Structure formats: C-alpha cells, structure tokens
Amino acid sequence: MSTPFGLDLGNNNSVLAVARNRGIDVVVNEVSNRATPSLVGFGPKNRYLGETGKTKETSNVKNTVGNLKRIVGLDYAHPDFSTESEYFTSKLVKTDDEKIGAEVRLAGEKHTFNATQLAAMFIGKVKNTVQQETKANINDVCVAVPAWYTEEQRYTIADAARVAGLNPVRIVNDVTAAAVSYGVFKTDLPEGEEKPRIVAFVDIGHSTYTCSIMAFKKGELKVLGTAYDKHFGGRNFDRAITEHFADEFKGKYKIDIRENPKAYNRVLTASEKLKKVLSANTAAPFNLESVMNDVDVSSQLTRDELEELVKPLLERVTEPVTNALAQAKLTPEDVDFVEIIGGTTRIPTLKNSISEAFGKPLSTTLNQDEAIAKGAAFICAIHSPTLRVRPFKFEDIHPFSVSYSWDKQVEEEDHMEVFAAGSTFPSTKLITLNRTGDFTMAAQYTNIDQLPKGTGADIAKWEITGVEVPEGEESVPVKVVLRCDPSGLHIIEEAYTVHDIKVQEVVPLPADAPEDAEPEFREVTKTVKKDSLTVVAHTFALDDKTLNELIEKENAMFAKDKLVAETEDRKNTLEEYIYTLRGKLDEEYAPFASGAEKTKLKDMLAKAEEWLYDEGYDSIKAKYIAKYEELASLGNMIRGRYLAKEEEKKQALRANKEASQMADLSAKLAAQRKAEAEAKENAKE
Known part of the structure; x- marks a missing residue:
C-alpha cells in the first residue's frame, strides 16, 4: 500500500508531509530539519541534493541550481527570464525546445539539464527522504504549486514527478492546499443553511505573494477569488539587504562582492539571517570573516533602514488583496478572518500593511511553514483507494476563460467559450x-x-x-x-x-x-x-519516448549517486576501523594477541593507512571492502578472543549474582520458617 505524500514545492525550502496513523505528519530530512532546501548541486563525482546542496553551495556556487519552480515550463524568451536570471548563480542556457536549462559540470564533464530534469532530481531526493523516514512505499504524490502556474507549468511539474518515479495524482494551488488543511481540522465551521465563513489567506513565501478568498462550510470549501504578485517575496528583501551592503563595503573596505560570486552568495545567505533577526528586533549587527581578499566586514542594519530599502516593494502590498476581493465581489468587511502563511509574513511591516488592508487583526491558526504540505498530503489521501479520510469537498476557480475550437465542417459556429473565468x-x-x-x-x-x-x-x-x-x-x-x-x-x-x-x-x-x-x-x-x-x-x-529517456537518465544518475555514497561510507568504515583497532591493540586487546600477531597487524594497519591517504584516497568500493576484510581477517580474530573473555566474565558475574540471590533467598526463607516456628511455640504456651 502506498502512503499518500504531499509536497509543498517551495522556492527556497520545500516541506514534505504524509498521511498516516490517522493524521498528517511532516517528515524530517536526514539532518532532522522539517524543511529541505530546494537545491540541486553537481560535484566532481555525484550530485548534491537538498541539505547537501545547501552545505556545499558557497564552495560550489556555479554548479548549484536553486529557484527550481521559477524556471519550470518557462520559455527562454519569456519576459520573466531577465528577472529570474538575476537570482541564479549557475549558467542558464537555451535548450533545444527553446526552454531554460542550466549548464553545469558533473563528474568533470559539462552537462545541460532542462528544468524538468532539475525539478525531477529534487523531487526524487525528497521521495527518497520520505521513504527512508517512513519505511513505507511512496508512489502517489500531490504537488502544491503557485496559483499563477500556467497549464504548461503544471504539466511540466507532473512530468518531473513521473521522472522521479511518482504518480502525480493532483497538482494543486498552494494556497488552496493550505485552505484544505484549515477546513479539515477546524471544528467550528458553519453547517447547512448557515452563512459560510469567509476567510482570506495571504501567503508570502520566498518568491511569491498570493491572496485567496475562501468560503467555508463544514466539509467543504469554495475559492471565491485569487490574486497574486509573482515577483514579491522574501528573496526581494534578501537581495535589497545584500545590495545595500555591497555598496557599503565597496566604499568602506574597497571590495566589490558583485565581482565574486562566492562572496556575494555568502553575504546573501547572511542577509537572509539578518532579515529574520530584524523581524523580532529593531536592529541587528552584521559580521562576516574573510568575505573576499581576506577582508573581514562589520556593519549593522535597523528595521527602519530595511523598510526604506524595500519601500517600492511595500507599496505593492495591498494590490493582491484588492484584486482578490474584487474577483470575489466582496469588501474587506465581508471577510471574517485573515490567515497568514509563508515565512515572509513574519516581517512586521508586511503584517501591519496586510492588517490595515483588511481592517482587522491577523490570525495564525495554521503553521505558517507546514500548512500547505499538510493540505497536499490530505488531498493525496483523498485520491487513495485504500485509505478512508474525512469527507471534504473543495472547488478552485478558473483564473482565465477557456474556449474550444474545431474544424468548420457544417454551417455552425467553429468555437465556443466553455469554461468562463471565475467558474469552478x-x-x-x-x-x-x-x-x-x-x-x-x-x-x-x-x-x-x-x-x-x-x-x-x-x-x-x-x-x-x-x-x-x-x-x-x-x-x-x-x-x-x-x-x-x-x-x-x-x-x-x-x-x-x-x-x-x-x-x-x-x-x-x-x-x-x-x-x-x-x-x-x-x-x-x-x-x-x-x-x-x-x-x-x-x-x-x-511524449512517452522522451519521458522514458529522462527516466532512464535519472535512474542512472541516482544509481551513480548511490554508488558514490556507498563507496564513501566504505572508505569511512575502513578509516574508522584502522584507528579503532590500532588504539585497542595496545589496550583492551593486548592480552589476547601474541607478539607476532601484534607486529603483523600493526604493519598491516600502517600499510592500509598509507594506501588510504595515497593511491586509495579516490578508489572504488570493492577495494575498500577488500582492504577492510584483509585487516578484519586477523583483527576480528583478536577481537573475538576479547569478546569471548568478556562474555565469560559476564557469565561468571551473572552466576555469582544468581548464587548470591539464591543464598539471600534461602536465608530469608529460613528466617521466615524460624519465625513461624517460634510463633507456634509461643501460641502453645
């Protein structure tokens, strides 16, 4: 049975959730984080996906691709390309089908991967994370994407999921997924003929700002209006801070971080952390060691200064709210609650602007980072033939009207508007x-x-x-x-x-x-x-042929990554065994090895260590296994003697303890019998 999987495909971080144990659980990754960096990196041997990609990003900046969901299904000639390219550190190129691809170096060779492949690499990584964490089969997935995704982008994400070995049962708008999470777990929603509860959801993530107006009743929801600003998010704040410090450091320290991608990336990462600090404090220091040319930098930024830096951005805050209300044919007074989600909604000035736009306080009923993934997991569970879930009906709306046309063969109209804008x-x-x-x-x-x-x-x-x-x-x-x-x-x-x-x-x-x-x-x-x-x-x-080709390429890269990981693991095991055995040979193992055995084993360990750091530094898995088994043939024999003696001591200790317990029990029983006998004698007298 497949466990339903919900993926909130974020621009900066992605959240994974599964439906299990009669609930929805967020899945932690290999380093126990509840969000996984949406990064794909390429190295001299293998790929760096997720957390590994983040760890190596600064040193591997030109071979690390982020912002994956921004280039999916996007034409190279699209007007958005010039905006998006500013946020990429890797080289973006035009693919054969006029789309966007990334040119990187993998295993010493130059490769070009299109957006579908890049997205599939990351989706495959998170699929593997969920499988390892849950120990369950993961076949079906519901992927949450921005509301502004076109039909082409939705197809591309679905194809990426298939390349990763998943069945995309549904591609859902991210704010709609969050609303499902709200509607399913809220117990006080109106029923029957009661007036629906009108809730506005404002989601500001790393790159996108979306506002949706929803009508809720128990067991159902309907989207009334959705508007967005797809170039408004946390990355704009990060970039504004980075550009501010780039100008400051140029004058103050005579260094230009714009000329050094690694330096710029370090400042950008630090700026993101500074932004988060300023959400809770009015001022914060900014210090980085050896940014470039061995220069240490130091500065600070206040919340007021940040708001001044992003003033043009803040002037756009109310536009999605106004447009969503207009589409829903409602006024701010008609809205009962305003729920905020997305990490960027933690910025105080944004919260104040959103609250003023609706004229009411904001609610944080939902987990701002995890609500979308949880909703997506529930939606995936709805499609599962083996799980029973709480009945919940939801309808989204067409952002644009769609018409169908056909060959004009008879005297009749040759086209018709079938799905009107705003229809469900x-x-x-x-x-x-x-x-x-x-x-x-x-x-x-x-x-x-x-x-x-x-x-x-x-x-x-x-x-x-x-x-x-x-x-x-x-x-x-x-x-x-x-x-x-x-x-x-x-x-x-x-x-x-x-x-x-x-x-x-x-x-x-x-x-x-x-x-x-x-x-x-x-x-x-x-x-x-x-x-x-x-x-x-x-x-x-x-088409099937292209899809199968991409699946084969992804499977080959996955197998290579797995082999590299296993090889590295075997290398580390060998290294650990050498040092552990050498240390114990002169200590606890000493009485269990003869002088000749010690001399021979120490010589073997020395040669193995020399080989490991010389010609064996970059060897194959089989050679590491062979070296380990060569050492273990003698080392494990000595260790076996030690363990046998230790077991003998444990058995003797256990026998002594049991004998002592039996003696104590015998003494106790004897004392009890004596007391009973004395009691009888006293009774006779």
Missing part, C-alpha cells in the same frame, strides 16, 4: 457537434489580452478519428466530453457518435385508472451512444 473546477461540459468526418479540436485562452505577459494562448490540441457518417446522411452528431480536471488541466475525456432509435415505452396510467387496466405502449425516439471515437491528445506533457 473540477468541472465537465458536454457539447454536441455535427461532423462530416474526422476532425480536430483545440483549447485556447479566450482573451489573450488578459493573460500575464509572455503567456501563449494555446493550451492543447486533439485529433478525433473514427467518425462514420451513415449512408444518405450529410453529417453525424458527435458528443464531446470536455473536462477541466482536478489539477486545472483541460482535457477531452471522451468523444462518441450518437444516433436515434425507436423504442417502446409504457404510457403512464391516469390517476383514476382501474387496478386491472392494461398498460398501453407508445413509440418514442431516443438518442443513444453509437460508436466511441479515438482521441489523440497533443498537450504540454512529454
């Missing part, structure tokens, strides 16, 4: 077309002017074949089932031809008809399904 999904629509033969359909956004800059109008295309027109007829009715699925992806679920047939049906008897009245029949015409048609989809999803 998942939803299904059935349309009927009169066709003279095989045809194609396409889905596109209705109003391209309303789309974010750089977003294309086309969504998908389908080839529908197998249409047979009856002899003597000009066309045949075709029913097409159009669906916006739970992940917000537009698909054609089914297409089939229909025809009319005549059937006999019973005529309803009048109310005053006698009980023995004979039923009457009439002939009616019914439209029924005739033939199912073949639907071939052309979407943003990878």
Whole structure:
C-alpha cells in the first residue's frame, strides 16, 4: 500500500508531509530539519541534493541550481527570464525546445539539464527522504504549486514527478492546499443553511505573494477569488539587504562582492539571517570573516533602514488583496478572518500593511511553514483507494476563460467559450457537434489580452478519428466530453457518435385508472451512444519516448549517486576501523594477541593507512571492502578472543549474582520458617 505524500514545492525550502496513523505528519530530512532546501548541486563525482546542496553551495556556487519552480515550463524568451536570471548563480542556457536549462559540470564533464530534469532530481531526493523516514512505499504524490502556474507549468511539474518515479495524482494551488488543511481540522465551521465563513489567506513565501478568498462550510470549501504578485517575496528583501551592503563595503573596505560570486552568495545567505533577526528586533549587527581578499566586514542594519530599502516593494502590498476581493465581489468587511502563511509574513511591516488592508487583526491558526504540505498530503489521501479520510469537498476557480475550437465542417459556429473565468473546477461540459468526418479540436485562452505577459494562448490540441457518417446522411452528431480536471488541466475525456432509435415505452396510467387496466405502449425516439471515437491528445506533457529517456537518465544518475555514497561510507568504515583497532591493540586487546600477531597487524594497519591517504584516497568500493576484510581477517580474530573473555566474565558475574540471590533467598526463607516456628511455640504456651 502506498502512503499518500504531499509536497509543498517551495522556492527556497520545500516541506514534505504524509498521511498516516490517522493524521498528517511532516517528515524530517536526514539532518532532522522539517524543511529541505530546494537545491540541486553537481560535484566532481555525484550530485548534491537538498541539505547537501545547501552545505556545499558557497564552495560550489556555479554548479548549484536553486529557484527550481521559477524556471519550470518557462520559455527562454519569456519576459520573466531577465528577472529570474538575476537570482541564479549557475549558467542558464537555451535548450533545444527553446526552454531554460542550466549548464553545469558533473563528474568533470559539462552537462545541460532542462528544468524538468532539475525539478525531477529534487523531487526524487525528497521521495527518497520520505521513504527512508517512513519505511513505507511512496508512489502517489500531490504537488502544491503557485496559483499563477500556467497549464504548461503544471504539466511540466507532473512530468518531473513521473521522472522521479511518482504518480502525480493532483497538482494543486498552494494556497488552496493550505485552505484544505484549515477546513479539515477546524471544528467550528458553519453547517447547512448557515452563512459560510469567509476567510482570506495571504501567503508570502520566498518568491511569491498570493491572496485567496475562501468560503467555508463544514466539509467543504469554495475559492471565491485569487490574486497574486509573482515577483514579491522574501528573496526581494534578501537581495535589497545584500545590495545595500555591497555598496557599503565597496566604499568602506574597497571590495566589490558583485565581482565574486562566492562572496556575494555568502553575504546573501547572511542577509537572509539578518532579515529574520530584524523581524523580532529593531536592529541587528552584521559580521562576516574573510568575505573576499581576506577582508573581514562589520556593519549593522535597523528595521527602519530595511523598510526604506524595500519601500517600492511595500507599496505593492495591498494590490493582491484588492484584486482578490474584487474577483470575489466582496469588501474587506465581508471577510471574517485573515490567515497568514509563508515565512515572509513574519516581517512586521508586511503584517501591519496586510492588517490595515483588511481592517482587522491577523490570525495564525495554521503553521505558517507546514500548512500547505499538510493540505497536499490530505488531498493525496483523498485520491487513495485504500485509505478512508474525512469527507471534504473543495472547488478552485478558473483564473482565465477557456474556449474550444474545431474544424468548420457544417454551417455552425467553429468555437465556443466553455469554461468562463471565475467558474469552478473540477468541472465537465458536454457539447454536441455535427461532423462530416474526422476532425480536430483545440483549447485556447479566450482573451489573450488578459493573460500575464509572455503567456501563449494555446493550451492543447486533439485529433478525433473514427467518425462514420451513415449512408444518405450529410453529417453525424458527435458528443464531446470536455473536462477541466482536478489539477486545472483541460482535457477531452471522451468523444462518441450518437444516433436515434425507436423504442417502446409504457404510457403512464391516469390517476383514476382501474387496478386491472392494461398498460398501453407508445413509440418514442431516443438518442443513444453509437460508436466511441479515438482521441489523440497533443498537450504540454512529454511524449512517452522522451519521458522514458529522462527516466532512464535519472535512474542512472541516482544509481551513480548511490554508488558514490556507498563507496564513501566504505572508505569511512575502513578509516574508522584502522584507528579503532590500532588504539585497542595496545589496550583492551593486548592480552589476547601474541607478539607476532601484534607486529603483523600493526604493519598491516600502517600499510592500509598509507594506501588510504595515497593511491586509495579516490578508489572504488570493492577495494575498500577488500582492504577492510584483509585487516578484519586477523583483527576480528583478536577481537573475538576479547569478546569471548568478556562474555565469560559476564557469565561468571551473572552466576555469582544468581548464587548470591539464591543464598539471600534461602536465608530469608529460613528466617521466615524460624519465625513461624517460634510463633507456634509461643501460641502453645
């Protein structure tokens, strides 16, 4: 049985959660952190994923790729690329399909990986983390992504999950996932005919600001409006602080950290920590040793100075709130509660601005860092065929209207708006077309002017074949089932031809008809399904061949990483064995080895140590195992003698203890018998 897995794919850190033990648990990683850095690094032998990537980021800055979710499904020519490229330390390049890739060095060779592969590497890492922590099978995942993700980006994330060996049961908007977490565990929500509770969720993370207005009743939620600023987040504050100190250090210490990527990254990391300190304090020091050119730097920053640095950013705080309320057709007074999530909402000036925009205090019912992952895990559990979860219905909304078009074969319209902006999904629509033969359909956004800059109008295309027109007829009715699925992806679920047939049906008897009245029949015409048609989809999803190629490449890299890790582990085991055995040979093992054995073993240890730090420093797993077994053949024999003697001592000690206990028990019983005898004698007298 697969354990449902929820992934909050964050720009800076990602949170992992699973549904188990009748609840939702956040999974800690290999260093017991509840959030894993969303980083992919590349080294001389293997990849550095997650925590390892963070540890090596400063020294491996040009081969470390972050901001993964910002480049997924993004065209190299997209207007956002110039903004995003500022936050990358690795080299971004154009791939063969005009998308964005990262050029890095892995195992001494230059490689280019596209965004799908990079995201798959990280998702594969967190999947492995969950498997090791929970000791469970992990097959299904629900991935939480920003509300502004396009159809292409959602398909790309789904493909990345498949490359990582997971089945993406749902791609969900992150704030919607947090709202599910709120709705499932809140026990005081209105029921039945009561007025829904209106809750605004404000999520400001590392790179994105989203505001969603939700209506809650017990067991259900409905998204009323969603707005966002996709270039507003914690990284903007970090960059502003870093740029401030870059200017200061240039004048004060005559160093330019902008010319040194490692120095700039160190200051950026320290600036992030400083930002967090300023959330709880009005001023904080800033000190770094040997930033570059052996220069130590020292400064400080106040909260007021930070707010002045980001003043243009703060002026945009109320815009998503205003837009979300307008889409929901509500006023701030209509909102009952304002829930804040995301680490950046801890900044005091942001909290004050959001509170003023709604005219009410803010709530922190949810864990600001973990609510999205927990909601995603619950949603994944809903899709599980083996788990029973609390019933909860939720609907999201279409940000833009979507129309379908088709070949004009007869005198009828050749397009139709099917899913209007603001309508809910998942939803299904059935349309009927009169066709003279095989045809194609396409889905596109209705109003391209309303789309974010750089977003294309086309969504998908389908080839529908197998249409047979009856002899003597000009066309045949075709029913097409159009669906916006739970992940917000537009698909054609089914297409089939229909025809009319005549059937006999019973005529309803009048109310005053006698009980023995004979039923009457009439002939009616019914439209029924005739033939199912073949639907071939052309979407943003990878074709099977490309997908399988990426899966094979990822599996090969995973196997190489595993081999490198096991080799390093064997090397460390050998090194530890050499030092441990050498130390014990002159101490506790001394009485159990002859002089010749000691001389021989010490010589073997010395040669093994010399080999380990010379030609064996970068050897293969099999050689480390062979060296270990060579030493263990004699070392373990001596150790066995020592353990046998120790066991003998334990047995003797145990026997003495048991004998002492038996003696004490015998004495106690004898004393008891004596006391009983004396009592009887006294009773006779």
